Amino acid sequence: GAVVSQHPSRVICKSGTSVKIECRSLDFQATTMFWYRQFPKQSLMLMATSNEGSKATYEQGVEKDKFLINHASLTLSTLTVTSAHPEDSSFYICSARGQDDYEQYFGPGTRLTVT
Amino acid sequence: GQNIDQPTEMTATEGAIVQINCTYQTSGFNGLFWYQQHAGEAPTFLSYNVLDGLEEKGRFSSFLSRSKGYSYLLLKELQMKDSASYLCAVNDGNYQLIWGAGTKLIIKP
Numbered sequence: 001g002a003v004v005s006q007h008p009s010r011v012i013c014k015s016g017t018s019v020k021i022e023c024r025s026l027d028f029q030a031t032t033m034f035w036y037r038q039f040p041k042q043s044l045m046l047m048a049t050s051n052e053g054s055k056a057t058y059e060q061g062v063e064k065d066k067f068l069i070n071h072a073s074l075t076l077s078t079l080t081v082t083s084a085h086p087e088d089s090s091f092y093i094c095s096a097r098g099q100d101d102y103e104q105y106f107g108p109g110t111r112l113t114v115t
Numbered sequence: 116g117q118n119i120d121q122p123t124e125m126t127a128t129e130g131a132i133v134q135i136n137c138t139y140q141t142s143g144f145n146g147l148f149w150y151q152q153h154a155g156e157a158p159t160f161l162s163y164n165v166l167d168g169l170e171e172k173g174r175f176s177s178f179l180s181r182s183k184g185y186s187y188l189l190l191k192e193l194q195m196k197d198s199a200s201y202l203c204a205v206n207d208g209n210y211q212l213i214w215g216a217g218t219k220l221i222i223k224p
Contacts, residue, residue, distance in 0.1 A: 034211075043202060043216045044158070093157045102146055102163065102206060109157040 003027055004096050006107035013084055013114055021079045021110045023094030029074040030096035034104060035067075038091045050077055084114040117141050119215035121203050126221045127193055135188045135201050135218045143208025149177050149188045150202040152217065158202055161188065190220075198222045 003026040013019050023033060032051050036044040048064075050056035050071035058064045068080040077096075081088055091111050095104035118140045127133040139147070146165040150158035164170055164179035164186060176189040190197055203215040 043214050046211065046214075049211060091155075102165070103148070103160060104212060106150075106157045106159070111155075 002098075002103075002105045004030075004094065004105045004107040006094055006110050008110060009108060010111045011113070013112070015085055015114055016083055018080055018082045019084055019112060021081075021092055021094075021112075023077045023079070023096065023107050025075045025096045025098075025105070028096075028098045028105075030077070031074065031099040032097045033071055033077040034095045034097075035069060035077075035079050036093045036095070038093060038109075044093065047079075081112065084112070086114045088112065089114045117207065117213045119203055119205060119213055121201075121215040121218045123216070124219045124221065126223060127190075129193055129195060129222055129224050131193050132189065132191050133193060133220065135190075135203075135220065137186045137188070137203030137215055139184050139186070139203070139205050139213070139215075141205050141207050141213055144181065145206040145208045147177075147179055147186050148204045148206070148212065149175075149186075150204065152200045152202055154199075161201075193222050195222050195224070 007022045035047045047062045048056040048058045056069035071077040093109040094107045121137045149161040152158040162177035169178045174191045179186045200217040202217045204212040
């Protein structure tokens, strides 16, 4: 149990375009979802935390207008990178947590390359 | 502030034992996690400690001392596939994880 999927696994887009990444909890209700970004050889950086039905809470330094997060249901959260630039190229990972659950379950990640 | 320290890199020999240490200073504490991450992949859960002591799970064990703000991950009978980064993360009481930078473990034959 506790499977989280992400789609797409890899995406290449041109500078200036927008990209949407989906994160789904397949067998549990995710009351909270987390979005991370990881640059090569660095640890995970939390970008934002979203609770179902509420606005996401963004970490300091993360532009909320650039990284749009929607958590409209208990099984789906989306991250949209708007007007992507090459510096947004990174590994984006989501995780999900059920209510009163201490563990976060990670999706497999999405590698974004902006050319 | 919030701080988690772990060594950047460690090297060990196949079949041996290695201990990866993690020290933390966080505003709150509701458990410490160890994750394994292979290059290009998302982290996978290894262990969770919320009480002091040793938790054993097969070849992997994790220890916690809350009074010392200290944990270690012990890997026995090392295999080549154990070459990965090992991430220490603390639940700060708000269900967010505070992450260490990770320890890259290199296994040599």
